[in-house]
Amino acid sequence: MSNQPANNRGATGKEPVAVVGIGQTHHVAARHDVSIAGLVREAAARALNDAELTWADIDAVVIGKAPDFFEGVMMPELYLADALGAVGKPMMRVHTAGSVGGSTTLVASNLIASRVHRTVLTLAFEKQSESNAMWGLSLPVPFQQPLLAGAGGFFAPHVRAYMRRAGAPDTVGSLVAYKDRRNALKNPYAHLHEKDITLEKVQASPMLWDPVRYSETCPSSDGACAMVLTDRTGAARSPRPPAWMHGGAMRSEPTLFAGKDFVSPQAGKDCAADVYRQAGITDPRREIDAVEMYVPFSWYEPMWLENLGFADEGEGWKLTESGATELDGDLPVNPSGGVLSTNPIGASGMIRFAEAALQVRGAAGEHQVDGARKALGHAYGGGSQFFSMWLVGSEPPTG
Amino acid sequence: MTAAPSPEVLRAPLVVEFPFTRSLGPVQSAFLTGLRERTVLGVRTGDGTILVPPVEYDPVTADEIRDLVEVAPTGTVTTWAWNASPRRGQPLTTPFAWVLVKLDGADTALLHVLDAPGPDAVHSGQRVRIRWAAERTGAITDIACFEPYESESESEGAGGTAAPAHSGLFDDLVTGITAPARLDYVYSPGRAQTDYINALADRKTVGERCPSCAKVYVPPRGACPTCGVATTDRVEVGPAGTLTTYCIVNIKARGLDIEVPYVYGHIALDGAGLALHGRIGGIPYDQVRMGLRVEPVWTEGARFPDHYRPTGEPDADYDTYKELI
């Protein structure tokens, strides 16, 4: 335990933020055995166990999820206060579309960085089996043209635009799917465990929204993810190595606008640049050891590799094709199996953040990247407009 | 270019309705199955408090609680409110009282309704008992309502004695409920979109120009999203445009009666600052390409073009539309 004053309120600058507890549910299509409270509780309890803390040690709870219509409960944090030990404590609810799991983590981290609280539980979830996500996303709003193509129809044209712009061969998407599904076999919490997966099977899967194949799309999952974030003092007490936050940022741009670049949105570039600046990263390709990026359709891996500065414009697919993003490559991307293998929508972003933290804690089990010291967690949502990212390291931030 | 008029805004009903499928977990499963069997269960917390209805987690300590007990179907009103005008979905269609009832053997109160002739027949401290629904499925509505109950004292029934433990086991446990929920809204799209929709009735596509950046928004949403100012000047765009990107849909979308495969594309109408979405027809799907010049095809009475078809013009050069994808 640190000999520093317990609450260093006189200090200037931000309090460093550490991840000392991580928990997630086993993600599946439908968790028929638990209530919504039971689902979130499972992740939260695992995070507390990991940190060897109790409910009494938590100062505040920050929860996030995607639209309330997915479960049909308006502002479900009100009902979940009891299950998450929040009674008598502050509780907040974040909603920033698909990036929400990341944003929720960052809101929680700010409570510590600002020294408002010492130890915060943050959690994100989705229980998609309570309704149907496509119903929630396509409510029959009058006067509006009905969605003509389902979820993939939103993303596939952007993938085609990327392929055209980058001159990418149509084989790259399958490589990503094959990699992520194999990685998922090493992750006991992942939803899809396709034991007999082969590249040929991915390539032979039905073309749903050409150029996107069935095996290149994400599943619908029930699941939750939780983290315990704490300050230096809390980290000093941690029974296991913490992950340290070196940078975190959110960026938003409008949903649709003249000149919007759906292939490589400016908000994504700016968000990454801000995180790298905070973390002192000048060459992300060399300095970052593992990346958990939000890839709901396989082609988004090469797209985000460019957007996040791991490859020059038009070169992302070459990085994927080279094998660099494989678990044993020099820039492993989605060692957990990623969103392609697990997608409890509101939780997917937090799972990215948590998996990045697991890597630098050396606690990722079979999908551990050897010697990972710095990892990026990435989430995005809306019309590729909301971005949230953090960079975590095995050592405390300097300066 | 003309200044936007302010016609009567559009309104239409929007029904948001879904039968949510809720899994219960062990405690709620036992409670709701118990109701089906006319048995009321509570749960005992670490300090011996009996919570009815039983919850999975102690509201005070956050501990997981699983020790079920049985309480009486009789109890005492702790507070009430007279509802003279029942609303859709509420348990009774005749005027009733909302009540919090502390069942005999319980330390906390259950929210439900009380069937009583009028507000003068209701008071806090009143003794009530459950009136069971004739048909019970394992839901909170298996309690049809409470009804007044003449009893000498609260010590009758289970009250006054320690609530006996209950295994929570029943034959054919209810593990989930279907919770239908309907909300009725009247949707109005606002001024800018009303103008746009009204113009579509004349088969015209009318956008609005941003006074700051001069970009033309189609459909207009009332604000230029990059400048954060109101768009006002109406600009007719199209009718022809360029297919900037697309996908080929091979899977039938829910509730859509379109033969697959079909092409779903982004179409930048001539003069518009960004693309809108639509179906491409009149050309074999595998001959569709980026840069194809297209025009709308209308069907009688439709609010939007049914699809867009090739104009026969030469394809647009990539550089002319690459910012509009």
Added chain:
Amino acid sequence: MRDIAIVAFAQSDHLRRTDECSEVEMVMPVLHSVLAQTGLKTSDIGFTCSGSSDYLAGRAFSFTMTLDGVGAWPPISESHVEMDGAWALYEAWVKLLTGEADTALVYSYGKSSPGSVRDVLTRQLDPYYVAPLWPDSVALAALQAQALIDAGETDEPALAGVAARSRGDAADNPHAQLPGARPQGDYLVQPLRTGDCPPIGDGAAAVVLVAGDRARDLCERPAWIRGMDHRIEAHSLGVRDLTDSPSARLAAERAGAFERPVDTAELHAPFTSQEVVLRKALRLGDDVRVNPSGGALAANPVMAAGLIRLGEAAARIQRGESDRALAHATSGPCLQQNLVAVLEGEAQ
């Protein structure tokens, strides 16, 4: 802790219906107004945070389109809470406390007119045991009011007095939906009469937060946030003492509200009976000016009404009408969740 102040506040006129405006069309003038008060542009703002509800709008991701009114280009540092805007302000305050930003724009909005807000709010309740009974927001408040009456904490004439005072004060509020006292009317859900309940309507609000001396440059008398905290209670009404609000009291204590007396309180009490609960929990004596704006009884745009309390309290300090004010926001059935901020002006 860094000094942070509310330097500007703007709100729409609160109206029963605003069909002629989409949400962004309703919000944008408020954003322009609040920025104009400070002379700041969107590009000067370090952090933006908003609060709203999809269920109120009847559409998923409804907040994404409202962002159009901000002009988020080049991309901005931005977040959203599915809560009343008071919590968006809290998030922004925390962000400024970290030092990562020096200015923040906070806005929130709600249109209750498209749906039936009494029914919509039932969807907030325990989805297994309570929501299937569709107990509407007035019914739940009436249960609380009866509990207060039974406990001898109030009676119907006293509640009528709260209603009359609030709407009388709202006569001076050009944005109020119900300016001026009006008859108590019939029971909506007994013991609450129409007059005990808030109007249903649409509206928006925005504030600008600034850290440090910059606040003094932008505003003659900034409303300094001396403390802010929020707390939640158990969800089930049956396990709570409805005549008290321990979460409001704890939030006030943590916000430093009890360290010195306040002269003004803006309470987010949509029902007259809830003012009774809050006055007791927050230890507000008769010498404290409560809801000079008219409060939520005069205008209750759901998801914005809490932020408006913070804005009204700040505006009163800026006008020199208060030196130390308490602002309160609530969320959930029967005051389940409560936020308290303490605002101060410097010596005049």
